[in-house]
Amino acid sequence: MEKSAAIRVMQVTPDWRPALLQLRVTAPQRDFVSDIAPSLDDAERCPGSTPMVILRNDEPIGYYRIEMHAASIAEREYDRPAVGLRSFFIDHRWQGQGLASRALAAAIDDLSTRHPHAQLLVLLVNCRNLAALRLYLRARFIDTGQLYHGGRAGPQHLLWRELP
Numbered sequence: 001m002e003k004s005a006a007i008r009v010m011q012v013t014p015d016w017r018p019a020l021l022q023l024r025v026t027a028p029q030r031d032f033v034s035d036i037a038p039s040l041d042d043a044e045r046c047p048g049s050t051p052m053v054i055l056r057n058d059e060p061i062g063y064y065r066i067e068m069h070a071a072s073i074a075e076r077e078y079d080r081p082a083v084g085l086r087s088f089f090i091d092h093r094w095q096g097q098g099l100a101s102r103a104l105a106a107a108i109d110d111l112s113t114r115h116p117h118a119q120l121l122v123l124l125v126n127c128r129n130l131a132a133l134r135l136y137l138r139a140r141f142i143d144t145g146q147l148y149h150g151g152r153a154g155p156q157h158l159l160w161r162e163l164p
C-alpha cells in the first residue's frame with residue numbers, strides 16, 4: 001500500500017475538467033459507475049450536487065459527487081440529516097494501492113466542513129461490486145439490509161455511515 005503520496009479532495013472547478021475526462025474505470029466496472037463526462041454535466045444541472053476530484057500529489061486520480069439531498073440516492077427519506085455519496089471511483093491505473101480507502105477517509109473528513117450538520121453519509125453499491133462493498137465496510141459503512149432495484153445494472157445495497 002502506498003502511504004507516502006498526499007491524498008486530498010477538492011470541489012471540481014472548470015480547470016479540472018480536461019484532466020478529469022481522462023479518468024477511466026475498467027470495462028466491467030462501467031456497470032457500477034457512470035462515465036465521468038455525463039456525471040459532470042449532470043452535476044452542473046443539479047444545484048444540490050457537488051462534483052469532487054480526488055488528488056494524489058495534486059494529480060487527479062478519482063472522482064465522486066456529494067448529494068446535499070440524500071433522498072436523491074435511493075428515493076427515500078432519512079430520519080437524521082443525511083448527505084449522499086455517488087459515482088465514487090479511482091482511475092484504473094491507480095487501483096489496488098489502498099488509494100480508495102485513503103480518498104474515502106479524506107472525503108468524510110471534508111464533509112465535516114462542507115456539510116457540518118450532516119449526521120449520515122448514504123450510498124448505493126451494486127450487489128455484484130465486491131471490491132466496493134469491501135471498501136465501504138472497511139470504512140465503517142453499515143449495510144442497512146435494504147435493496148434498491150432502480151439501478152441500471154441490477155440490485156444495489158443501501159449503505160450508510162455515521163459522520164464524525
Ligand SMILES: CC(C)(COP(=O)(O)OP(=O)(O)OC[C@H]1O[C@@H](n2cnc3c(N)ncnc32)[C@H](O)[C@@H]1OP(=O)(O)O)[C@@H](O)C(=O)NCCC(=O)NCCS
Pocket residue numbers: 025029032033087088089090091094095096097098099100101102124125126129130131132134135138
Ligand atoms: C472500488 C474501487 C473504488 C476501489 O479502489 P482501490 O483504490 O482499488 O481500493 P483500495 O486499494 O483502497 O482497496 C480498498 C479495499 O477494497 C478491496 N479491493 C480492492 N479491489 C478489490 C477487488 N478487485 N476485489 C476484492 N476486493 C478488492 C481491497 O482489498 C481493500 O480491502 P482491504 O483493506 O480489506 O484489503 C475501485 O475498484 C473502483 O473505482 N471501481 C470502479 C467504480 C466503482 O465500483 N465505484 C463504487 C461505486 S458504488
